[in-house]
Structures are given as structure tokens and as C-alpha cells.
Amino acid sequence: MIVRFLLLLLLASGFTSVARADDLQPGYLEIRERETAAHQYKITWKAPIRPGLAARVVPVFPNDCKATEPVRSVDAAALLARWDIDCDTSLAGRSVRLSGMENTPADALLRYQSANGITQAARLTPASPSAVILQKADRWQVARTYFVTGVEHILMGYDHLLFVLCLVLLLNGAWRVAATVTAFTIAHSLTLVATTHELISVPGPPVEAAIALSIVFLAVEIVKRKPGELRLSERFPWVVAFLFGLLHGFGFAGALAEIGLPQGEVPMALLTFNLGVEAGQLVIVAVAMLVLWALRRVHALYAARVQLVSAYAIGGIAVMWLLQRVLPT
Structure with a gap:
């Protein structure tokens, strides 16, 4: 009985993951500041379908940021959306949040890149679904984020x-x-x-x-x-x-x-x-x-x-x- 159970468990994990065995499962939010225009950003949001991120979670930016209509595409595992936002002031020092993440079991990775190349990485979780964009990457924040990853x-x-x-x-x-x-x-x-x-x-x-x-x-x-x-x-x-x-x-x-x-x-x-x-x-x-x-x-x-x-x-x-x-x- 134990042998059969372990065999079924292994086969189930293989069949359910056969298509994308090496993919990371958390969501991925990228914010990239445009070099040609101040306070304008290109947004990429990749939300895996299986943990429920695609259906329940939406990136939320400060109220003064105006967004273009997202361009969406869907594959077998994730929703991919791209759009631009235009803010009155820089995102540096302000918070970005994933609304609805409190109701999902998944995490997400935030990557921010400023126009001068400063890059920040942060991990967003159901317990902590928001992060403050920093002027400079924090070494220990990077260490924690990439260790857990x-x-x-x-x-x-x-x-x-x-x-x-x-x-x-x-x-x-x-x-x-x-x-x-x-x-x-x-x-x-x-x-x-x-x-x-x-x-x-x-x-x-x-x-x-x-x-x-x-x-x-x-x-x-x-x-x-x-x-x-x-x-x-x-x-x-x-x-x-x-x-x-x-x-x-x-x-x-x-x-x-x-x-x-x-x-x-x-x-x-x-x-x-x-x-x-x-x-x-x-x-x-x-x-x-x-x-x-x-x-x-x-x-x-x-x-x-x-x-x-x-x-x-x-x-x-x-x-x-x-x-x-x-x-x-």
C-alpha cells in the first residue's frame, strides 16, 4: 500500500508538471522606468493561473499614476499583461501593492529598474502584499529575496x-x-x-x-x-x-x-x-x-x-x- 501510494504521488507530480518542470511558480511584477520620459514606466505582470494569481490579483500603483490599456496574452500556465503608467512624481519612495493577494496561497517577485539602471528586487506575500520602491537597492533585502527564491x-x-x-x-x-x-x-x-x-x-x-x-x-x-x-x-x-x-x-x-x-x-x-x-x-x-x-x-x-x-x-x-x-x- 505504501509503495503504491508513493508511486501514484510521484506520477501525479510528473503529469501535472510535465509541461513546465523548471518554471518558477510565483507571480512576477516588473516596473521599468522609461529613459526618454520622466515618471513614465513600462509594466509587465506575469500571473500564474494555477495558484489563482491571474484571476484574483491586480497590481495597484499610486493614485496619480494613469495607466494605458493593458495588452494581454495567455498561455497554458500564466497570464501575461503589459501596459504603461504615467505618474505625476517618481515612484521612488512610494508603495506598490498587489491587490487581492491576501486571498491567494502564492507569492510574487517585484523587480524595479530606474532610468539610471538602479534595480531593486522584493518579495510580495499574502501577509505582506506591498513594497516601497527604494532609491537604491538594499543589500539585505536582495539577500533575503534571492535566498527564498x-x-x-x-x-x-x-x-x-x-x-x-x-x-x-x-x-x-x-x-x-x-x-x-x-x-x-x-x-x-x-x-x-x-x-x-x-x-x-x-x-x-x-x-x-x-x-x-x-x-x-x-x-x-x-x-x-x-x-x-x-x-x-x-x-x-x-x-x-x-x-x-x-x-x-x-x-x-x-x-x-x-x-x-x-x-x-x-x-x-x-x-x-x-x-x-x-x-x-x-x-x-x-x-x-x-x-x-x-x-x-x-x-x-x-x-x-x-x-x-x-x-x-x-x-x-x-x-x-x-x-x-x-x-x-
């Missing part, structure tokens, strides 16, 4: 999450798993930094397909392992995790590019985003290992069956992602 991305980026789960299912020993996951983090951090500074550029679709393939590889390693015979990923887990981590870093970079980085605080944003990813990964590792430990306490056979069934489920989900990302739509 990093944690959220690893928990909601299902392909990265399943990769980490595969490492837990494959390896034995808490320190060995933690060290392998840390090697994965170091690798994708290097790729993320290189991509952010435009030292490397790789098209998104091939990267997404290769990330799915990396999960398939680990799932096959779990299924095919035998007692007394170490598979490649068991002999050199840090090397495998590091090499695949370089690949997954491109996926993180693509997600972070949607949010943007605050000018003048790029190192802090990258550092705290990666620390958030590492913290999220270690939480996943701890929970998964605790479940396996509990199953072994009940009966060792339960743990072995869960590992095998989970590997088949994860591999099946990853194969679906792979086919979706390589076959023409």
Missing part, C-alpha cells in the same frame, strides 16, 4: 528535485549523499555565474532535454544496480553529480534570467540564490532519508521496494519530459 526554485523545479531524489535513492550514508549534493551545487553555481556574466551561452531547449536525460540515467543506475557490483554513479558519485550539475546550472540560469538581477548587487543575489538552492536540496535529502530510514525500521524489504518503484516512476516521468522536449510540437 533559491529555496523555492529547487522545491518547485521538479526536474532538479527528482535528480536530487535519485542521488538519495542511489547512495548510502548521510555524509556521502550530502557531499554528492554539495558537488552538484558547486557545479551548477559555476555554470550559473558563467552564464550570468555571459561567458557561456547555450540554447534552452537542448539543455532542458539533456537535464531530463540526466534523470533517466540516474534512474537506470538505480534499477540496474546489484549487490556487490558498484555502478559508475556509485563508484564516482561526486564526479557524476558535478558533471550533471554543470548542465543543470543552465536550467537555473534560465529561471533566474526571468527574474533579473539587481544592478550593483549581482554577487550578493547570485550567492544567496545558490545558498537557497543548497538549503532546499538539503531539506529534500533530509526528508527523503528520514522516510527511507523509517521504512527500514519497519522492514528492510519495504525500503528496497520503495527505492525500486520510485526509480521506475522517476525514470518514467523523465522519459516523458525528454520526449516532450525533443519531439516537435
Whole structure:
């Protein structure tokens, strides 16, 4: 019964997220000041449909700001709206709010860029749905925002999450798993930094397909392992995790590019985003290992069956992602 439940849970998460496995789920509000006109701003509002942001939440600006008619488009996952506002005075020092957010379970990211390039990032939540536009980006605000974003991305980026789960299912020993996951983090951090500074550029679709393939590889390693015979990923887990981590870093970079980085605080944003990813990964590792430990306490056979069934489920989900990302739509 436990095995069947876990299998259904894994399959459900894969089917419901197959189309956009690496997307961030919070809303995204961008305010960009025009360079050619004082106190005029271009607004972009991306509201995911599933948490209810698209239907319930509306950005609200100060009363002296006049808005043009929004241009809207909708895809399978989000509402995208763009419009301009013209304010009597600068938004700096004033509040921007997401009306209706109190009634949703989701968060949103606010990104503000002034005409002279000063960028601010803030996190809006149901408990705190407004933010004051600052004259200068606050370092600790940037740190908090990007750390939480990093944690959220690893928990909601299902392909990265399943990769980490595969490492837990494959390896034995808490320190060995933690060290392998840390090697994965170091690798994708290097790729993320290189991509952010435009030292490397790789098209998104091939990267997404290769990330799915990396999960398939680990799932096959779990299924095919035998007692007394170490598979490649068991002999050199840090090397495998590091090499695949370089690949997954491109996926993180693509997600972070949607949010943007605050000018003048790029190192802090990258550092705290990666620390958030590492913290999220270690939480996943701890929970998964605790479940396996509990199953072994009940009966060792339960743990072995869960590992095998989970590997088949994860591999099946990853194969679906792979086919979706390589076959023409």
C-alpha cells in the first residue's frame, strides 16, 4: 500500500508538471522606468493561473499614476499583461501593492529598474502584499529575496528535485549523499555565474532535454544496480553529480534570467540564490532519508521496494519530459 501510494504521488507530480518542470511558480511584477520620459514606466505582470494569481490579483500603483490599456496574452500556465503608467512624481519612495493577494496561497517577485539602471528586487506575500520602491537597492533585502527564491526554485523545479531524489535513492550514508549534493551545487553555481556574466551561452531547449536525460540515467543506475557490483554513479558519485550539475546550472540560469538581477548587487543575489538552492536540496535529502530510514525500521524489504518503484516512476516521468522536449510540437 505504501509503495503504491508513493508511486501514484510521484506520477501525479510528473503529469501535472510535465509541461513546465523548471518554471518558477510565483507571480512576477516588473516596473521599468522609461529613459526618454520622466515618471513614465513600462509594466509587465506575469500571473500564474494555477495558484489563482491571474484571476484574483491586480497590481495597484499610486493614485496619480494613469495607466494605458493593458495588452494581454495567455498561455497554458500564466497570464501575461503589459501596459504603461504615467505618474505625476517618481515612484521612488512610494508603495506598490498587489491587490487581492491576501486571498491567494502564492507569492510574487517585484523587480524595479530606474532610468539610471538602479534595480531593486522584493518579495510580495499574502501577509505582506506591498513594497516601497527604494532609491537604491538594499543589500539585505536582495539577500533575503534571492535566498527564498533559491529555496523555492529547487522545491518547485521538479526536474532538479527528482535528480536530487535519485542521488538519495542511489547512495548510502548521510555524509556521502550530502557531499554528492554539495558537488552538484558547486557545479551548477559555476555554470550559473558563467552564464550570468555571459561567458557561456547555450540554447534552452537542448539543455532542458539533456537535464531530463540526466534523470533517466540516474534512474537506470538505480534499477540496474546489484549487490556487490558498484555502478559508475556509485563508484564516482561526486564526479557524476558535478558533471550533471554543470548542465543543470543552465536550467537555473534560465529561471533566474526571468527574474533579473539587481544592478550593483549581482554577487550578493547570485550567492544567496545558490545558498537557497543548497538549503532546499538539503531539506529534500533530509526528508527523503528520514522516510527511507523509517521504512527500514519497519522492514528492510519495504525500503528496497520503495527505492525500486520510485526509480521506475522517476525514470518514467523523465522519459516523458525528454520526449516532450525533443519531439516537435
